[in-house]
Amino acid sequence: MEMKRRPTTNSRNAVQRYAHICGWGTSVPERVLTNHELARMVDTNDEWIVARTGISQRYIANGRETTASLGTAAAREALDIADVTPDDIDLIIVATSTPEHHFPSTASLVQDALGARNAGAFDMLAACTGFVYALSIAAQAIQAGAMNTVLVIGAETLSKIVNWEDRGTCVLFGDGAGAVVLQGSDSPGGVLASLLRSDGSGGDLLKVPAGGSAMPASYETLRDNLHTIHMNGREVFRFATRVMADACRDVVAAAGLTMDDVDVIVPHQANKRIIEAAARGLRLPIDRFAINLDRYGNTSTASIPIALCEAVSEGRIRPNDNLVLVAFGGGLTWGATVVTWDVTPKATVTGLHKMRRQALYSVARMRSIVRRGARAIEGTIWGAQAPDGIEPPHREKD
Numbered sequence: 485m486e487m488k489r490r491p492t493t494n495s496r497n498a499v500q501r502y503a504h505i506c507g508w509g510t511s512v513p514e515r516v517l518t519n520h521e522l523a524r525m526v527d528t529n530d531e532w533i534v535a536r537t538g539i540s541q542r543y544i545a546n547g548r549e550t551t552a553s554l555g556t557a558a559a560r561e562a563l564d565i566a567d568v569t570p571d572d573i574d575l576i577i578v579a580t581s582t583p584e585h586h587f588p589s590t591a592s593l594v595q596d597a598l599g600a601r602n603a604g605a606f607d608m609l610a611a612c613t614g615f616v617y618a619l620s621i622a623a624q625a626i627q628a629g630a631m632n633t634v635l636v637i638g639a640e641t642l643s644k645i646v647n648w649e650d651r652g653t654c655v656l657f658g659d660g661a662g663a664v665v666l667q668g669s670d671s672p673g674g675v676l677a678s679l680l681r682s683d684g685s686g687g688d689l690l691k692v693p694a695g696g697s698a699m700p701a702s703y704e705t706l707r708d709n710l711h712t713i714h715m716n717g718r719e720v721f722r723f724a725t726r727v728m729a730d731a732c733r734d735v736v737a738a739a740g741l742t743m744d745d746v747d748v749i750v751p752h753q754a755n756k757r758i759i760e761a762a763a764r765g766l767r768l769p770i771d772r773f774a775i776n777l778d779r780y781g782n783t784s785t786a787s788i789p790i791a792l793c794e795a796v797s798e799g800r801i802r803p804n805d806n807l808v809l810v811a812f813g814g815g816l817t818w819g820a821t822v823v824t825w826d827v828t829p830k831a832t833v834t835g836l837h838k839m840r841r842q843a844l845y846s847v848a849r850m851r852s853i854v855r856r857g858a859r860a861i862e863g864t865i866w867g868a869q870a871p872d873g874i875e876p877p878h879r880e881k882d
């Protein structure tokens with residue numbers, strides 16, 4: 485799927501809409517797990533992990549920290565910065581590989597926690613490429629004029645699906661969430677172009693084999709650890725180094741730019757050596773890339789928004805910078821987006837500002853409790869009575 489930069493008006497003279505990032509936020513669990521601690525759990529050591537991956541530590545969720553709670557916290561921060569209220573949101577997309585359930589979607593849980601009464605909500609499953617996919621879909625909904633405000637979240641609790649006895653995978657992943665608010669505007673800029681790709685023939689290289697309809701949960705699947713991440717590390721490494729540079733080059737061309745116009749590349753934070761290979765492939769200095777995987781590990785869909793937020797808060801990303809966000813992951817999937825960072829935060833987040841928003845979220849929580857209560861009472865009153873005009877199903881006698 486590719487979007488080219490278009491003229492500011494179309495043939496009917498309607499105003500072209502652009503999708504700008506106007507808010508951003510992150511949330512990570514409290515608990516940090518260092519390489520040294522991991523070395524006491526499996527046969528590994530800090531030197532190996534740092535040399536082969538660049539990772540020194542990662543955040544791990546406790547029982548109360550879930551994909552939805554981390555996603556909600558990141559979203560609240562992003563809404564604060566954008567100065568957007570939950571009622572303004574038209575759509576919430578949560579990109580995640582670790583949803584709370586098959587359904588309801590994690591996005592619907594976030595919608596309820598925020599009290600976003602006017603929003604649609606769905607999850608996006610494209611493994612670690614999910615955030616780039618979601619951002620692209622959100623931008624297109626805005627550019628088409630169908631939506632004005634879309635909340636895009638990447639949120640993960642990968643620690644819950646990692647096999648903590650497999651040193652080949654458990655050293656790589658971490659938990660966390662990042663979010664951005666996209667809003668429509670008539671001024672050119674924002675998300676300029678996207679490229680989304682998939683090669684399902686490589687699906688077996690990175691997968692959670694059981695728990696879906698192909699292999700429902702059973703005693704055997706639990707015994708054989710088939711609900712955890714299974715990965716062919718070397719093959720995924722080869723695939724990632726092949727696609728990263730090409731995706732960057734192609735999406736930058738689709739945006740009508742050259743690599744010289746790109747100020748910062750925010751790559752998926754899987755492995756420092758993969759990012760270094762992409763830098764070599766693009767003949768760019770490594771300092772053109774925002775890298776923070778040493779402190780977070782691979783947080784899948786959350787890795788790009790977390791790295792983006794850090795780069796903004798460190799002043800690495802400045803107004804009018806051109807960014808490339810580029811990701812790869814299970815599926816196999818890969819994708820990239822070009823964004824012009826041209827919107828300065830609307831709101832200075834003060835204590836009063838935060839208190840007002842906190843009150844909104846408390847009202848949302850109360851509203852949700854009242855709704856659940858009302859539904860329970862309704863269920864008790866109406867009991868087994870079928871809705872008007874619908875006969876209860878009956879079984880034929882044998």
Ligand code: COA
Pocket residue numbers: 527528529532533536537612651652655690715717718720721754755782812813814
């Ligand atoms: N600690 C110590 N040794 C380890 C280890 C660990 N955590 N994990 C693997 N090893 C060992 C292997 O058993 C192997 O030993 P052997 O030579 O005796 O068989 C040796 O280290 C080399 O293994 P190899 O798999 O070739 O290492 P590598 O350099 O390819 O690094 C990965 C392994 C997983 C770090 C690397 O392949 C990788 O990052 N792949 C991409 C994974 C990824 O990004 N996945 C997410 C995609 S979104």
